[in-house]
Amino acid sequence: MDTGLQLYNTLTRKKEIFEPLNAPHVGMYVCGPTVYSDVHLGNCRTFISFDLIFRYLTYSGYKVRYVRNITDAGHLEGDRDEGDDKFAKRAKLEQLEPMEIVQKYTLGFHDVLRMFNTLPPSIEPTATGHIIEQIEMIKEIISNGYAYEANGTVYFDVEKYSKEYNYTILTNRNMEDMLANTRELGGQDEKRGRLDFALWIKAKPETLMRWASPWGEGFPGWHIECSAMSAKYLGEEFDIHGGGMDLAATHHTNEIAQSEACSHKQPAKYWMHTNMLTVNGTRMSKSLGNGFLPEELFKGEHVLLEKGFSPMTVKFFMLQAHYRSTLDFSNEALDASEKGFKRLMNAISLMDKLSPSESSDFEIGPIIDNCLKAMNDDFNSPVVIAELFEAVRIINTVYDGKGTISAAELDKLKKLMKDFVFDIFGLKAEDTSNLELNSVLDMVIELRKTAKENKDYATSDKIRLGLQSMGIQLKDSKEGTTWNKA
Template sequence: MQLYEQQKLRVHNSLTGKKELFVPLNPGYIGMYVCGPTVYSNVHLGNCRTFMSFDMIFRYFKHLGYKVRYVRNITDAGHLVDDAEDGEDKIAKKARLEQLEPMEVVQRYTVDFHNILEKFNFLPPSIEPTATGHIIEQIEIIKVIIEKGYAYEINGSVYFDVVKFNKTNDYGKLSGRKLEDMIANTRELAAQDEKRSPQDFALWKKAEPAHIMRWPSPWGDGFPGWHLECTAMSTKYLGETFDIHGGGMDLKFPHHECEIAQAEASNGKSPVQYWLHTNMLTLNGKKMAKSTGNSILPGEIFSGDNEILSKAFSPSMVRFFMMQAHYTSILDISNDALLASEKGFNKLMEAINTVDSLAEGKQTQFDVHAWKQSCYDAMNDDFNTPILIAKLFDAVKHINLIKEGKESITADDKTVLKETIQAFVFDVLGLENKTNSAADTEKLSGTVELLIQLRKNARENKDFATSDSIRDQLAALGIQLKDGKEGTTFSL
């Protein structure tokens, strides 16, 4: 029997606004599509949080024994600046500014994207298709939508007829918007004159003479609309209806709303069973924005080369920090929050490293099997990683008590404890227990011993301010000093 047959998982479905029992279309198999990056710049931390959340979900499904086809696309065409219906393609704009071929821009930032995700210990998706690799499929879907009367061609561009679609369908059901309200609140813009309604969105855009990225189509040279690519790729690899579609909350409208409309117009079926959306990441309590300087890239966190944080933080520690918040809640990143999280991360890894050396007894005070199920209960409640981490620290407390001889554990329970904590920490949360090399450890030990000696000298000279400062600053870095009869020792 597979684990998924024993564990009942509930997920928050954005389409219904409710937490629902997760039942895949095909028992034992899951199809999941997540909107990937538009590769015109270095991947930012907010995007990393979204992809990390779905990497964790992917990992948990695999842990439960499901066979998962996880599709995460690369947007390398069609995404216009400011998510608008008119204007310049984000990649083409970057290519023009840097005097590069658009595919040079795509290659550079796709490589950056993969490098950052590898540092964060992501599992690769099953399929990573590109928009430019599926132009034919997008053109074929447009033909079907036109044939069914839900799209129209004008001046070489093709638009989706939202008003007509809404007469027999519910446009806005994912985002909770009403078309009547959207129309009432829309100002007429000159650039929208060729559309029948301002709410209509582009399936295909005519390429003006200066437009670099262009493909032939039945309507003339042009390029596909941003929303269409995800419909084409998700249905090609997962079918007309599949289990999960994910992305950031900022994609609910218009992107995901338009995906639903395109799929329903072309094949008459609701494309997705469960819509999952991640929330945003803020920095020091404010929205991240390059324009205000309130912004930081993942690589800048890893290197410490920034003016926002006091030190560098490892990718695995940053991942642990992000897992301490539920994927649907806003998470604020700050220097103090990362420092506090680092202490917890080190404490967790230290406990894991201790399990093998725990002395075995004839009885166990800690109910390991109930604790194990509580870890599953947390994950089964819409992938509640903060609760899971709290349960892991329950185990850490008992590991330390056993180490100190205040509790005991049987050999069998010790095996269950070790296997469970490693499964959830490494396989599900995707953390890594990377230890320093012997040379690095020796250098660190020598440095701390030097500081201990300086602190000792300060105390002997009754310079208690310096003595306390050394102790407190080492503690802030996660290095604890312990004064004893035979001198001062330290632990990381």
């Protein structure tokens, strides 16, 4: 177990030496999806990032309890928990029971993450499965004086809480500015303060998902579920709480407030947030028409995509950016990642064909040390990938007969690739036949390029049309030639 691991802590805005509360045991809670629609790429990036963290902590010798919730009730239209229940809206739209909606999109979420080869969490609790725990937590918050009931709805008293605790500790926002920017929403006449948010919401006559409570029939607010479930499975204080950066300002801020109001303890020691996705420099969103689902990305079925990209190519692309940095999608960037991933996997497939020598021109130890150092520096996957391509260079050099490697160094090289490419990054080789096809097509495309440079356009066209007749479409651009199956 390496105690030199450093994590960037959103609470303190700096890197800190990771010291788990119950070493070598680690408790990690990550806010999971709200399953009333298909999972989007922003979700995927978050879960791929925390899969990397889960894998590396486990690899480093920690015993990790990774809890990732499923929100299947209580997530409403607004940040302050106002509006119509999204599950009920979707159920009415698709003419299904709300729990049919939950089942449909939960299975879809799991299918997508399997395609990205992520590990399942240790525990995946649901909001609807923990109504009792949420009610009990709300009762304790009321008893401690930080919440009040109004007409069957229970609100958290932000002003009362803020007199004793730092409500904006996670974001450093100014309370006066927050008050000025708070929209007028339904239920404001019931609230004591404009920033107060709902812990329990009174059911309307048409509400489909409802439960009995001391305050009448209703359903939980969005934020209370994570506070209740993290406390149940990880305790009142645990090590890591994570999610997308969009959750910090409201959801995670309110989680901290609820937990402290209940137990008088800050729930997590480290708060970690993944950054947002952009498309050609513009933030990805449905309203702008530049947001696409994983399936659309895999199949190339979106107006902004020139072709489809495999799940492992997309995962490799995501790992090439640090989890705290903005990740920009473009056809050019994905093409480059596709070529890089193929090059990495082709090199790995060559390792068994290398013949060890008595002496070695290369030392693999420094590469392994650099990879570990990068991962210990807040899981810096881009630096690890750069080191892995140094290993790729060595493999290709030895395979071409331009260098030697000893049996001991070759064993280190194989272990390096197994540990970091497969065990820590969670990448996997694509279909072997596809890899062979890639190699053949790369050679054919190079022959066509040579023909074009020699102004032998007849041969160039013959190659293009021949491939087209076999269902392979070539696309020329200033960056080079790419292909996809027509």
